[in-house]
Amino acid sequence: MATMDAEQARADLEQANRSYQSAVHPVLPPWVPPLCAVLVAGGTALVGAAPSNGLARLACTLGGVLLAAAAGAVVFRVRVRGGISGLRGPARESGTAVVICAIAFLVSATTASAQLRWVYVALGLVTGAITWWVLARRHR
């Protein structure tokens, strides 16, 4: 194959990266960032603020996990409805890293003492805000 000049190579690399990002992070409807922010914030706060009582704690923990998972499901569903299914490449690895961090958080929250409850509520607000900011960038 004929060689290619460096400028063309750089332009093609940038184009390939933009195309990949468009598939991995499609434009989201305006209602998605706030909804996911609320779900993530609520899930985080619920898990961390769970009472000490065994059954109530289990219910709050499960509820929190479901809320956070629902946020991921919303984004996933929007992507599928847009005609894109599955995730490949570096984004898949970073998605796995997010899940691992969430599991680590879950373990620490379920073993935290009652005194730290409000810390996790505050953490919920922070993660909700971050979620909103990250997703809103795709909406623009």
Place this chain on the structure above:
Amino acid sequence: MSGVLDDAFRATARLKIAAFLSGCDEAEFRAVQDYAELSASALSKHAAALEESGHLAIRKGHVGKMPRTWLALTDFGRKALTDHLAALQEIADSAARHAMGQASQKPTASSSAPR
């Protein structure tokens, strides 16, 4: 990692299509068309060419009663795209190293001033 340029991705439209599909398992024809801003016939032509060269798989089906077409990179296509991008990166890096080498060899003002 050494790469190999692939003629299949020479055209910008085909590179866009392949790179878009590299981010997912498969995508609907219309999603790719919307992204690439191509007409249906133009996308069909590019997709057919990529399918013939083994880079792309085209799947036809139905959602309810509506016919649908999905596009996906084959394993060969993914590998070829990875190698192509690696080759592009090598070209860009080589040019950058060459430019840095030339810049460091340029004489400074003090050394070139007559004594």
